Amino acid sequence: DAAGDDARADAAEAAAASDDPAAAPAPDGPRVYAKARFTWIRSAPNTDNQWIGYLWTGGSVPLREGSPVPGQGCKKSWYPIEPRGWVCVDDRRATLDPDDPVVRAVAPYRAKLDLPWPHRYAAVPRTIRRHALLPGPGPQPFPELPRGLQEGRLQMRDRSTLAYVDEVQRGDRTFLLAADMSWVDKSVVELYDQVEFQGLRLEGDVQLPLAFFKGEDRPGYRPTEDGTFVRTETMFPRLSWVKLTGESRKDGRETYYETVRDGLWVRRGGAVVPTPRKETPWGAPVGEPDETGQAPRGRGTWLEVSVLEGWLVAFEGTRPVYVTLTSSGRGGTPHGDRDPVETASTPTGTFGINGKFATATMESPVKIVHSDVPWTQNFSGPHALHGAYWHDNWGSVMSAGCINLSPRDARWLYEFTEPPVPPGWHAVRHVPRYGAQTRLIVHE
Secondary structure, eight states: OHHHHHHHHHHHHHHHHOOOGGGSOOSSSOEEEEOSSOEEEESSSSTTSOEEEEEOTTOEEEBOSSOOBOOTTOSSEEEEBSSSOEEEEOSSSEESOTTOHHHHHHGGGSOOTTSSOSSEEEEEOSOEEOBSSOOSSSOOSSOOOOTTSSOOOOEEOTTEEEEEEEEEEETTEEEEEETTSOEEEGGGSEEOOOOOOOOEEOBTTBOSSEEEEOSSOEEEEEEOTTSOEEEEEEEEOTTOEEEEEEEEEEETTEEEEEESSTTOEEEGGGEEOOOOOSBOTTSOBTTSOOOSSOOOSTTOEEEEEETTTTEEEEEETTEEEEEEEOBOBTTOSOOTTSOHHHHTOOOOEEEEOOEEEEEEEEEOTTOOEEEEEEEEEEEETTEEEEEOSSOOOTTSOOBSSSEEEOHHHHHHHHHHSSSOOOTTOSEEEOOGGGOOOOEEEEEO
């Protein structure tokens, strides 16, 4: 069948053209290769022990020194991996063979974790069907895939989002290859443009105070002799920024901030002005040497987020190092004793980053699915900091309760926070004996 041959050729061409290092055997000795979406890493060779991380489809990690051992929950042997932990190598979910047919087939389509956007993405405007096999007559482009590689969702409801890695022509129809190796008719989804916004590293002349502009292009203002402000013809583009002098004035109920640009001022209503706290969580003055003796172990990383103002500042010790815009829960902050999930609110308080996931599929209580959400960092129950590829409305509340970030910002923060994710791992769980944990302060 010509269409089937085209599908097989397309898949083979993509594999040959891939520059992903997982597509070829790694040169640094024996490795464990993941054949499923969750290849669990345990703290000891036994499924009764907690998981401390996992590998992902097409990923691999070097073996650590030590012999494989038998253990509960593994039909073959547990192998020690770098830098810690054990993986069950049963040839079903994991293998040592870099030439395993499934490993070779899926490696070119693994998440591209060297980019802010590990996949390509599409909106699901109405309920659609997902296919385990490429529809239509002709051979399949992949060998039989092991159980656990695909999510198993046969439908996606409206307002969901899809992560995909390739597209294949089958006769007169085009199908998208989803991140879990299932198939979706391209004609029933709407492809997203790539979200490009990124915040700022605070270094050199780029320092607080500064203002971002949200929603739309915003005008500059000038003060008059009577103390009022008049609009100028100068416009600041949406999502751009300007450095401030630190001076502010009131004109009636409006607050205006002086910029460093030719006497121009900006109005608070259209600007986001990050104003972080003056002390670290352990009581050291921000911007000054830490003489408290109370600094946490590790690098002393912490984040501060304003839900309603729509900003985040990242700190290393007493020094602010990064600032950006966020989009938190459209319900604002919690409503009394009600579950924040019910009100689409973002929990407030002081939290720790307790799990980090390079990608994670999220499902709402009403079965809306966001596929393979990038750079996810859990901090309170189901609530997380994560990249959002489905909107570009930074600085305004609009999420279901999580703290949305642009993919570029989310990746920067994922690499900045503690615990670090070991090379080759797709996820890590914070375990105190293994190292430090970034603190997160969330307030109105």
